[in-house]
Amino acid sequence: MADVQVMIDGVILYCDESVSSLQLGNGYSIHKIYLEDISFKNKINDGNGSITINYLGSRLYDDNGTYLMCIHKEDTFQVQLPQIVPGIHVTDKDLMCGEQLEAYKDIEMQFLNKAFSLLRLFKKGNIGFKEVFFEHEFTVMGFINNTQKQTSDNVTRNIVDSAFFSLTPDEIIRCNQFLQDYTEEYDLLRNCIDEFTWGLEQVDIPTGFEQYTTALEMIFLAKDQQGKKEVLSKRVSVLLENDPSKIQALYDKMKIFYRYRSESLHEGDGRNITAAELKEMEELVRKVLLKYLDFCKTAITNNESITWESIKENKINDLKSCC
Numbered sequence: 001m002a003d004v005q006v007m008i009d010g011v012i013l014y015c016d017e018s019v020s021s022l023q024l025g026n027g028y029s030i031h032k033i034y035l036e037d038i039s040f041k042n043k044i045n046d047g048n049g050s051i052t053i054n055y056l057g058s059r060l061y062d063d064n065g066t067y068l069m070c071i072h073k074e075d076t077f078q079v080q081l082p083q084i085v086p087g088i089h090v091t092d093k094d095l096m097c098g099e100q101l102e103a104y105k106d107i108e109m110q111f112l113n114k115a116f117s118l119l120r121l122f123k124k125g126n127i128g129f130k131e132v133f134f135e136h137e138f139t140v141m142g143f144i145n146n147t148q149k150q151t152s153d154n155v156t157r158n159i160v161d162s163a164f165f166s167l168t169p170d171e172i173i174r175c176n177q178f179l180q181d182y183t184e185e186y187d188l189l190r191n192c193i194d195e196f197t198w199g200l201e202q203v204d205i206p207t208g209f210e211q212y213t214t215a216l217e218m219i220f221l222a223k224d225q226q227g228k229k230e231v232l233s234k235r236v237s238v239l240l241e242n243d244p245s246k247i248q249a250l251y252d253k254m255k256i257f258y259r260y261r262s263e264s265l266h267e268g269d270g271r272n273i274t275a276a277e278l279k280e281m282e283e284l285v286r287k288v289l290l291k292y293l294d295f296c297k298t299a300i301t302n303n304e305s306i307t308w309e310s311i312k313e314n315k316i317n318d319l320k321s322c323c
Contacts, residue, residue, distance in 0.1 A: 001078045004101070004138040008073040008108060009040050013058045013159065014126040015069050018167040023176045024115050026108075027073045032060075034067045040133050043151070054130045054159050071112075071132075077104055079138065101136050101148055108134075109152050114186055115179060117197050121289055122178050124282065125165025126200070130157045158201045185296035188308045189289065192218045196285050205278050206270025212281045213261040219288060222316060229258040238322040240287055257281060 012019065012030065020030045035041065035051065046052050051059070059066050079100040109132065116128045134150040167175055186193065192215050199211030220235040221228055233254035241247045257277070264270035295315060299306045 002081050002097075002138045004077050004079055004097075004104075004136050006073075006075050006077065006104070006137075007135045008071070008075070008132065009135075010071050010129050010132040011044060011055055011058060012069045012071055013055070013128055013130060013157075014161070014163065015058075015165040016060060017069065018172060019069055019127070019165065021167075021172045021176075022119075022179070024071075024112075024179065026111050027075055028112075028115075029072055031070055031072060032067050033070045034065050035059075036065070038068065038070065043131070043133055054157075057159065057162050071129075073108075097138075097146075098148070101134075101150065105134050105150050105152060108132075114183075114190075117193050118179055118182060118186060119165065119175070120197060120200060121193065121286060121293075122175050123165065123167070123171065124163060124279075124286070126158060126161040126163045127165035128154075128157065130154055130159060156201050158203055160203060161200075182293050182297070184300055185293045188296045188300075188306075188311065189292055191308075192292070193289060196289060199282070199285070205275055206264040206273050209257075209270070209273045209278050209281055210261055210265050212278075212285045213258065215285050216288065219292060219312065220316065220319070222313075229255055229262075232258060235316070235319045236284065236288065238319055239291060240284070 008028075017032050020032060022030055024030070038044070044052055044055055055068065058068060060068065079097040081097065112129065112132065119125075119127055130153070132152040134152070136146075136148045136150070138146050195211055195215040195218060199208045199215065202208035202211060216232060216236060217228065220232050225231060233251050236254050237247045237251040241250050260270075260272045260277070264273060292311075292315075296308075296311055299311045299314075
């Protein structure tokens with residue numbers, strides 16, 4: 001076995017200094033770093049030494065200059081080195097332990113994607129990563145120093161949505177608690193949350209709207225559901241509203257939104273979907289997912305082995321009784 005020292009760094013897009021108080025866990029910290037002091041600045045600069053387009057909209061300024069909010073982690077983990085056995089050829093690739101380093105990176109990115117998906121559920125804002133940089137150092141055979149660098153590049157990342165993620169002092173406290181409270185619940189809802197965050201990544205307004213609607217279908221509709229528009233509109237409205245007049249208003253709006261989605265998806269006509277309606281739909285799905293995180297928490301308390309399919313079916317039955 002060999003100890004591997006790893007440094008993980010990256011720029012957090014579209015957030016302000018308030019995120020430095022977030023407690024992500026798993027050894028990560030968030031810092032305000034001026035451009036000239038960023039240790040990995042060569043990786044975020046273009047050939048002329050200027051910051052790349054990926055990070056232009058995330059720059060922040062104060063009297064001391066331009067800075068970015070960055071994530072950092074230093075860690076040590078172990079890899080299994082190849083055995084040196086007479087007669088068996090060991091290649092340079094074997095000594096690099098690439099598959100083990102890649103497996104470590106994948107686990108870390110799963111954690112970061114989970115944490116930042118939860119942040120984007122907690123509050124609107126285009127927070128997240130374009131690239132995360134990994135640098136591994138370890139010694140092979142006692143004298144060969146091995147340094148390997150990896151980049152996790154989110155090629156579909158929306159780098160043009162300028163909605164900043166910012167937290168008040170009270171929100172920082174609640175957000176840190178939120179990150180701790182919904183670990184298992186996130187795992188149950190992950191597919192639905194992934195569909196929502198995929199909608200957030202879209203630059204094209206109709207496509208984002210379609211993804212949000214799909215997330216709602218995944219939550220509220222059974223397989224081979226008949227009358228999808230009617231059923232979805234009823235269930236969303238009774239979940240999110242209590243007052244009869246507000247239930248009716250949301251029901252009517254959801255029917256219109258579903259028609260817009262159908263026109264866009266099936267007819268290629270997304271002209272009715274405006275940026276304002278996209279943001280309204282985003283907030284509706286966010287509210288639904290937040291409620292379902294709580295439903296999952298209650299369900300786990302009662303049955304640790306419960307599945308998403310059971311939770312979904314139970315909630316559909318509850319909503320049917322209200323419609």
